[in-house]
Amino acid sequence: MPPNTSHDMSSTNAQTAQFRQRDPAAAPRLLLALTFLLLLWPGLHYSELDLSVLFDSDSSSAMGALLGNAWPPAHDQAFLELLWHSTLETLAIAIAGIALALPVALLAALLATRALSRAALHQNGSPALAGRLLRWPLRALLILLRSVPEIVWALLLVRAVGLGPSAGVLAIAISYSGMLGKVFMEIFESVDQRPARALVGAGAPRLMAFLYGILPNAAAEMLSYTVYRWECALRASVVMGFVGAGGLGQQLELSLRMFAGDEVLTILLVFLLLVLLADQLSRLLRKRLV
Amino acid sequence: MKRVPQTPRPPLRAAGILILLALMVAVVAAIRFLALDFSGVMEPVSLQQMREYFVQFLQPDLTASHLQAIGNAALETLGMSAIGTLLAAVFGVCLSLPAAGYFGRVAQHCARGLLNILRAIPELVWAALMVLAAGLGPNAGTLALALHTTGVLGRLFAETLENTPTGPADALRGSGGSRITAFCYGTLPTLWPQWLAYTLYRWENNIRMSSVLGFVGAGGLGQMLYIHLSLFQQAQAASVILTMLLLVFAVDSLSLWLRQRYLAR
Numbered sequence: 001m002p003p004n005t006s007h008d009m010s011s012t013n014a015q016t017a018q019f020r021q022r023d024p025a026a027a028p029r030l031l032l033a034l035t036f037l038l039l040l041w042p043g044l045h046y047s048e049l050d051l052s053v054l055f056d057s058d059s060s061s062a063m064g065a066l067l068g069n070a071w072p073p074a075h076d077q078a079f080l081e082l083l084w085h086s087t088l089e090t091l092a093i094a095i096a097g098i099a100l101a102l103p104v105a106l107l108a109a110l111l112a113t114r115a116l117s118r119a120a121l122h123q124n125g126s127p128a129l130a131g132r133l134l135r136w137p138l139r140a141l142l143i144l145l146r147s148v149p150e151i152v153w154a155l156l157l158v159r160a161v162g163l164g165p166s167a168g169v170l171a172i173a174i175s176y177s178g179m180l181g182k183v184f185m186e187i188f189e190s191v192d193q194r195p196a197r198a199l200v201g202a203g204a205p206r207l208m209a210f211l212y213g214i215l216p217n218a219a220a221e222m223l224s225y226t227v228y229r230w231e232c233a234l235r236a237s238v239v240m241g242f243v244g245a246g247g248l249g250q251q252l253e254l255s256l257r258m259f260a261g262d263e264v265l266t267i268l269l270v271f272l273l274l275v276l277l278a279d280q281l282s283r284l285l286r287k288r289l290v
Numbered sequence: 291m292k293r294v295p296q297t298p299r300p301p302l303r304a305a306g307i308l309i310l311l312a313l314m315v316a317v318v319a320a321i322r323f324l325a326l327d328f329s330g331v332m333e334p335v336s337l338q339q340m341r342e343y344f345v346q347f348l349q350p351d352l353t354a355s356h357l358q359a360i361g362n363a364a365l366e367t368l369g370m371s372a373i374g375t376l377l378a379a380v381f382g383v384c385l386s387l388p389a390a391g392y393f394g395r396v397a398q399h400c401a402r403g404l405l406n407i408l409r410a411i412p413e414l415v416w417a418a419l420m421v422l423a424a425g426l427g428p429n430a431g432t433l434a435l436a437l438h439t440t441g442v443l444g445r446l447f448a449e450t451l452e453n454t455p456t457g458p459a460d461a462l463r464g465s466g467g468s469r470i471t472a473f474c475y476g477t478l479p480t481l482w483p484q485w486l487a488y489t490l491y492r493w494e495n496n497i498r499m500s501s502v503l504g505f506v507g508a509g510g511l512g513q514m515l516y517i518h519l520s521l522f523q524q525a526q527a528a529s530v531i532l533t534m535l536l537l538v539f540a541v542d543s544l545s546l547w548l549r550q551r552y553l554a555r
Contacts, residue, residue, distance in 0.1 A: 040376065046369030047432040048509075049377075050424070063423035092320035099317040147538050151414070151502050152531065155519060160340050165324050239414045243505055256418055272410050288309055 070261030073269060083251065087270060090247035093165050094234040097172025102226065104173070105180035112138045112181070113188040115196060115214060116206045142185075145178030154240040168245030172233050183225055184218075191217040224286045231282045238271055248274075346524035350532055360514070360533050367510035367537070370428050370503070371496040374435030379489045381436065382443030389444060390451035405448075409441030413499050417508040428509030435496050435503070446488045447481075454480050490545075497541050501534050511537075 112135050114120060119131060153171035161167050188210075196213030200206060241249020248271055255263035387393070389401035417434035424430045459476030463469070467476075504512025511534055518527040 040372060042365070043369035043372040046366045046428065047373040048427055048429045049373050049432050050429050051433075063419075066419075066422060088323060092323045095316055095320035096324055096326060099320070144535075147535050148531065149498065149502050149534075151505060152515070152534070155505065155516070159519065160343055166326055166328070169324065169326060235412060239412050242414055242418065252415065253418070256422065268411065268415070275410060285309065288305060 065259045066256075066261040066264065068261065069259075070265050072262065073266040074260070074262040075266065079263060079266070083248075083266065083270060086246075086248045086251045087274060089165055090234065090237050090241070090249075090274070093168045093172065093237040093240075093245075093247055094230060096169045097233050097237070098176060098226065098230045100169065100173035101176040101180055104177040105184055108138060108142055108177065108181040109184035109188060110210065111135070112142065113185045115188045115191075115193060116200065116210055118200060118206070121197060121201055139185075142178045142181045146175055146182060147178075148175065150175040150236050151240055151243060154245045155243045158244045163244045163246075165246030168237050168240045168247060171240060171245060172236060176229055176233060180226065180229060184222055187218045187221050187225075188214055191221075227282045227285050231278050234278050235275060238274075343524070347528040347531070349525050350529035351523075351525040352529060356526060356529060360511070360530060363511045363514045363530075364533055364537060366428050367500045367512075368497065370431045370435060370508075370510055371493060371500040374432045374500070375439055375489060375493040375496050377432070377436035378439030378443050378492070379485075381440040382447050383485075385440065385444040386447035386451055389448035392451075401444075402448075405441045405444040407441070408437055409445060411438065413438045413503060414506060417503045418506040421507045426507045426509075426513075431500055431503040431508030431510060434508060435500060439492050439496060443488060443492055447485055450481055450484050450488075451477070494541055494545050498538055501537060 110116070114135070117131055150171050153174050154167055157167040157170050161170065191214060195217075196209045199209035199213045204212075237245070237247050238249045238252075241247045241251070242253050244250060248267060252264065252267045252271075255267060385401050385405055388397040389405055391398045413434055416437045417431055420430035420433045420437075424433060454477055456477075458480070459472040462472040462476045501511045504510045504514065505516050507513060511530055515527055515530040515534075518524075518530060
């Protein structure tokens with residue numbers, strides 16, 4: 001037996017011994033899993049989970065009544081006319097809401113952005129203290145507007161301006177001006193800053209610096225994001241109807257309350273179709289505009 | 291004299307201009323259709339009423355008993371979102387295997403159709419349906435979140451399943467491993483981190499969502515807000531809204547911190 005074989009053997013043994021060492025990630029993983037389980041236990045208590053209700057929906061229960069007359073979907077003339085009107089209303093709420101949000105968002109983004117700061121030219125891109133202090137409350141306002149969910153705005157506004165689509169339009173306008181404003185501001189600050197800086201440095205008014213230095217680079221992204229948000233607003237306006245803000249959602253809520261399963265089914269089908277069409281349209285628009 | 295190379299003339303974007311015109315027409319038509327008329331709202335009397343209404347929100351009710359009720363509702367909201375997401379992850383895995391084509395084409399189309407339907411119906415509509423099926427309370431909200439999120443996660447899981455490299459699983463099959471072994475040791479390890487990331491991301495979304503599901507009676511902070519607003523108790527409603535905001539900010543900053551700590555490396 002040559003002497004180097006035993007040497008090889010011992011080194012393989014050392015290697016297997018090394019492999020048998022415990023998994024270094026075992027302790028943190030175990031700890032994480034235990035924390036999860038500990039957190040989930042009260043979650044199970046608070047959520048009062050009971051899956052069995054899904055399966056014992058006999059015909060005496062509300063769900064049974066709803067499912068019982070769900071087929072065929074409602075298709076009488078009067079209901080379809082009503083549905084057509086609600087669908088148009090939903091579409092119009094989304095469009096008008098975004099149209100109201102857009103100018104507010106643009107103005108807020110222009111005021112809050114750092115990209116057009118004169119002082120930033122000489123100070124390595126950081127604006128003057130006064131400018132920062134003035135921009136801060138505006139940024140906070142934008143955060144507040146978009147952090148309250150749109151349906152909460154709708155609920156508040158239904159009580160302020162009354163039931164109907166105007167509450168929905170205002171709710172979308174308020175929360176989406178916050179969202180669009182923040183994103184516009186970020187787009188202004190993320191495009192190439194050199195044209196705008198050159199213009200500001202050469203003494204151009206800041207609105208001109210924006211129009212000629214920033215807007216050409218930012219317009220495509222801004223449009224594409226706005227169209228995407230319109231699609232979101234369409235979905236949101238359907239949901240907002242549930243608190244009385246008009247459109248398909250309000251119709252759906254009424255039909256649900258009357259246990260009219262066939263109407264619920266028709267409305268859901270129309271809603272799915274609407275979302276699908278909006279998705280296609282928004283894809284087409286984004287491709288053409290960008 | 292050197293000639294400056296001419297830059298090509300930018301194309302006239304007639305289509306773009308037409309689209310913009312169409313958009314403007316759509317906006318005008320929408321405002322006409324809704325007959326939006328804010329002149330009634332802008333009258334001094336109604337402006338005064340509106341100001342009185344919104345000023346009442348500036349004095350949130352911070353008494354101990356109300357805060358305790360809010361804390362309870364917030365825990366309910368968190369519990370609903372956590373259990374709903376967990377259920378959705380389990381069902382999503384179950385549906386993603388057929389949806390990725392593991393059990394033949396027929397099962398694939400059925401599973402995809404089911405996932406599409408689950409995903410297309412918004413959480414709030416599911417919640418309204420579940421309140422009918424399961425009664426008022428957080429159980430309905432949990433089920434609604436689980437149903438919608440199953441659709442979302444199932445599709446995402448199926449996509450990762452389809453895009454994962456088959457090499458390791460093929461090797462295990464080739465060396466005589468069973469299908470289950472090949473899946474567990476060849477496919478699952480590469481998928482696992484991505485599935486976990488998707489699930490956590492949806493949980494974040496669901497926390498936000500579960501705080502408003504209560505508007506249709508599905509428990510949590512939303513139900514509390516709805517009740518207080520219906521009773522015209524603006525001060526109590528204001529503190530519920532503040533709690534919602536705090537919850538959203540806490541979740542946002544926690545997820546940002548986790549992302550920077552664990553994903554930036």
